[in-house]
Amino acid sequence: MRYLIIGGGIAGTTAVEELRKLDSSDEITLVSEEQHALYSRVLLPHYLKGKIPRERVFLKKESWYEEQKIEWVRGISVVKLDPKNTFVELSDGRELPYDKLLIATGGELRTLGLDVRGVSYLRTLDDADHLNQLLAEQGSSCRGGVYGGGFIACEYINLFAHFGIPTTVIFRGNHFWSKGLEPEVGRLINQHLIKKGVELHPGGLFVDTMGERELTGFISSLGEHPCTILGVGIGIESDDGWLREAGVKVEAGIVCDEFLQTSEPNIFAAGDVAEFYDINVGRHVRVGNWMNAQMQGRVVAKNMAGEKTVFSLVSSYATNALGLEIIFVGDVSRAHADEVRLVGSVEQGGITQLFSRAGQLIGAVLVGRNTDRPIITKMIQEKRRASEFK
Ligand SMILES: Cc1cc2nc3c(=O)[nH]c(=O)nc-3n(C[C@H](O)[C@H](O)[C@H](O)COP(=O)(O)OP(=O)(O)OC[C@H]3O[C@@H](n4cnc5c(N)ncnc54)[C@H](O)[C@@H]3O)c2cc1C
Numbered sequence: 001m002r003y004l005i006i007g008g009g010i011a012g013t014t015a016v017e018e019l020r021k022l023d024s025s026d027e028i029t030l031v032s033e034e035q036h037a038l039y040s041r042v043l044l045p046h047y048l049k050g051k052i053p054r055e056r057v058f059l060k061k062e063s064w065y066e067e068q069k070i071e072w073v074r075g076i077s078v079v080k081l082d083p084k085n086t087f088v089e090l091s092d093g094r095e096l097p098y099d100k101l102l103i104a105t106g107g108e109l110r111t112l113g114l115d116v117r118g119v120s121y122l123r124t125l126d127d128a129d130h131l132n133q134l135l136a137e138q139g140s141s142c143r144g145g146v147y148g149g150g151f152i153a154c155e156y157i158n159l160f161a162h163f164g165i166p167t168t169v170i171f172r173g174n175h176f177w178s179k180g181l182e183p184e185v186g187r188l189i190n191q192h193l194i195k196k197g198v199e200l201h202p203g204g205l206f207v208d209t210m211g212e213r214e215l216t217g218f219i220s221s222l223g224e225h226p227c228t229i230l231g232v233g234i235g236i237e238s239d240d241g242w243l244r245e246a247g248v249k250v251e252a253g254i255v256c257d258e259f260l261q262t263s264e265p266n267i268f269a270a271g272d273v274a275e276f277y278d279i280n281v282g283r284h285v286r287v288g289n290w291m292n293a294q295m296q297g298r299v300v301a302k303n304m305a306g307e308k309t310v311f312s313l314v315s316s317y318a319t320n321a322l323g324l325e326i327i328f329v330g331d332v333s334r335a336h337a338d339e340v341r342l343v344g345s346v347e348q349g350g351i352t353q354l355f356s357r358a359g360q361l362i363g364a365v366l367v368g369r370n371t372d373r374p375i376i377t378k379m380i381q382e383k384r385r386a387s388e389f390k
Contacts, residue, residue, distance in 0.1 A: 004098035006104060008030055008072075010294050011270040011294065012032070012102065014293075014294050029096060031073040031096070040058075048135070073096075080242050083267060099266065104273065107237060109235075117215060120156075135229070143168075144165045145230040147220075148235075149172065149173060150176065152231070161198075168227060171203075172203070173202065175187065180332055185367055188351055192322065238273055249263035258279050260274060260299060269300075271297065280312060280381060281380070291315055292313060295311070295315075296311055314329065315330070325366070331355060338356070338357050340353055344368075354376075354389060356385075359386065361380055362380060
């Protein structure tokens with residue numbers, strides 16, 4: 001059997017590892033755009049804060065791939081797929097055939113499309129190295145700017161605070177995660193950040209950077225904001241044109257069933273790129289978190305090897321914004337919930353926002369109430385009614 005895995009992140013590499021465990025003689029090829037051996041994106045903020053050395057972010061040694069008898073094609077991307085004739089084309093022109101194909105290409109950061117030194121993104125180890133260099137060069141003269149109101153924006157806020165860098169944050173809505181969170185929950189986060197000394201400007205749109213070659217600030221619809229590093233966290237998107245061209249069904253992500261099988265025979269998807277059927281919440285979802293990607297890597301390998309296995313996980317993403325714990329559990333799409341309910345209040349310093357569909361609890365966002373997490377996870381798994389949560 002010839003297995004071909006596209007994407008060497010946690011989903012793709014876990015699948016490779018599992019496939020090798022299942023059979024020692026199969027041909028396994030892993031194609032990855034990045035040059036590095038598997039590393040943890042989750043640990044990048046810790047590396048940037050100097051809490052761990054750079055080598056500790058790696059989860060695999062370079063020698064691991066050869067030891068596992070894996071053909072590791074790195075620094076190369078897949079640009080074309082021909083499902084009928086079962087091969088892919090690489091950016092260097094080579095063609096690779098497959099019997100079973102896994103697409104685990106994650107997501108690419110949405111960018112501002114500007115190339116001024118001082119604009120920073122945070123997805124890859126190379127991004128982190130670049131930011132590390134900027135921080136080291138600027139030292140105490142650094143002034144932080146953040147554009148975005150989600151997970152990556154939180155990472156920048158925490159990072160700048162760690163180094164005592166004054167920070168201005170601008171985002172489009174009235175508060176963080178404004179599409180999904182109720183205004184009361186948003187107010188709790190805003191108030192906390194302001195109390196911690198962050199200069200917050202809700203409702204601002206990015207217009208342009210300031211400075212010729214080096215960043216001196218940026219202009220938003222609200223005015224000018226001086227800064228020397230601008231951390232941009234405005235979500236991810238996928239470079240999926242080659243998949244659509246090949247006839248693979250792609251919507252928000254690559255559409256696949258609960259076995260992580262796509263619309264095409266012998267082609268599977270896993271990790272951030274997959275829009276899979278989530279049996280716990282009864283609809284297709286696209287999820288961007290580490291545990292989901294890792295567990296899907298495991299399950300998809302079994303399915304590729306013919307051991308039919310349903311993927312089931314109530315996934316969660318925990319972050320914090322200057323000490324305020326924020327946890328997303330299950331399906332937290334406001335558009336797909338027919339009811340939301342809040343437990344707690346700004347005055348109590350913690351709110352849990354519950355999402356339900358047809359009365360069933362499908363997800364929750366916990367702000368300053370992390371002790372609710374186990375019971376909520378259990379309730380989603382057991383398909384219990386949201387009204388049972390007090
Ligand atoms: C800074 C940061 C902090 C995070 N913190 C947390 C956290 O605390 N908790 C949590 O749960 N999650 C966290 N996440 C999210 C988590 O890291 C991701 O959900 C997870 O890494 C997704 O893994 P993946 O394998 O699906 O995709 P990726 O890690 O994106 O890997 C996909 C790989 O495929 C490659 N690729 C893409 N296109 C092609 C192509 N055409 N050909 C070949 N290769 C290609 C890419 O270069 C990439 O290396 C964090 C992410 C970041 C960036």
